[in-house]
Amino acid sequence: MALTEMEIRNAKPGAKIIKLSDGGGLQLWVSPDGAKRWRLAYRFNEAQKTLAIGVYPAIGLKDAREARESAKRLLAEGADPSHARKQAKAAQIVAAANTFATIAEELLAKKRREGKAETTLGKLDWLLGLAMPVLGPRPVIEISSPDVLAVLRRIEARGQLETAGRLRAVVGEVFRYAIATGRAENDPTFALRGALTTPKTKHRAAIVEPVALGALLRSIDDYEGTPEVRAALKLMALTFVRPGELRNAFWSEFDLEARLWIIPAGRMKMRRAHRVPLALQTIAILKELHAITGNRALLFPGVRSADRPMSENTINAALRRLGYGKDDMTGHGFRAAASSLLNECGKWNADAIEAQLAHVESNKIRKAYARAEYWEERVKMMAWWADRCDDMRRGGVVVTLRA
Secondary structure, rough: OOOOOHHHOOOOOOOEEEEEEEEEOOEEOOOOOOOOOEEEEEEOEEEEEEEEEEEOOOHHHHHHHHHHHHHHHHHOOOHHHHHHHHHOOOOOOOOHHOEHHHHHHHHHHHHHHHOHHHHHHHHHHHHHHHHHHHHHEHHHHHHHHHHHHHHHHHHHOOOOHHHHHHHHHHHHHHHHHHHOOOOOOOOOOOHHHOOOOOOOOOOOOOOOHHHHHHHHHHHHOOOOOHHHHHHHHHHHHHHHOOOHHHOOOEEEEOOOOOEEEEEOHHHHOOOOEEEEEEEEEHHHHHHHHHHHHHHOEEEOOOOOOOOEEOOOHHHHHHHHOOOOOOOOOOOHHHHHHHHHHHHOOOOOHHHHHHHHOOOOOOHHHHHHHHHHHOHHHHOOOEEEEEHHHHHHHOOOOOOOOOO
16 A cells, blocks of 8 residues: 555554555555655566665655566666666766866866976966856766857857957866766767857057167167166067066077077977077176076076066066057067068068068978078078167167168
């Protein structure tokens, strides 16, 4: 005879466990301590077994009966309900361990072992931090495209369109790592291509007109800040490397006798060591700087700690101090200036210029050829560029020499 809610509530404990039957193997066990527990008695492979369903009243009569019917369906399919329960619990444990946060940390650790630059790792960590409050605690197998989109929409709503796009790419990288390690089956960010607002391309400010660039070079000569920062500005103009590549430079990377600077792959954006020919003017600046910081490992040690480089904002701050706003010139703008004027003059192979800018060639054959053939041209080009900077500084040169 089936149980009723009234019978269940009024059931009193005894000296031993009292078993009340609801039919179909479902029982309510009333313990001497007053606890009421649901159990299902069933047979599997000729063996008598018992399945724990839960404790009343957390599991009510209706829920207990639904659990009984689910167990019967499993039995009809030839499955053991107890084994299925253990598998489900194991899957839950695995899912809980394979959260987005866990896998993201594994990916960051992998990149750290691969020697990725700390700046790159810091940016990845910051971007992932934007997703962690929502996605972090969740198992990756439960995260859908709308879940990721909701996180990105919040960032878009703050007007950070470029950040939203970068976060989508980083989240996708986490999911692809999860797929590769057997913990996810798909990347929900793939379906989000085209779903985000595309930001307008904003090029970094740069001075590319020779007369104006000459004025900037004269202003740098008169810079009244520290000699280290003045040297950094001069070296940015002559070497046109990326600002981070310069401010993180170590003296051990330079061979002043051979007039060569080798930037290790770990600091390069494209993860390849980069050779920079040093013109005589560049050597002179480095020798003056060596008298100031040569007893340190870094060319440009920070103010608070000699073991850390100067701030990434130092060069741009110096330009602002010289009167050049953020829409006029940036540290990265020296690269654009050199690229523009070197290409304009028509004297140098475009591939040699790209090689000196450390841009990656999409065509592997051309890239291999550039590595093999353009070094001598780059040495001459950097010497020529240093001379042209001197000419522009004096204010009497037209850089464009194209016939």
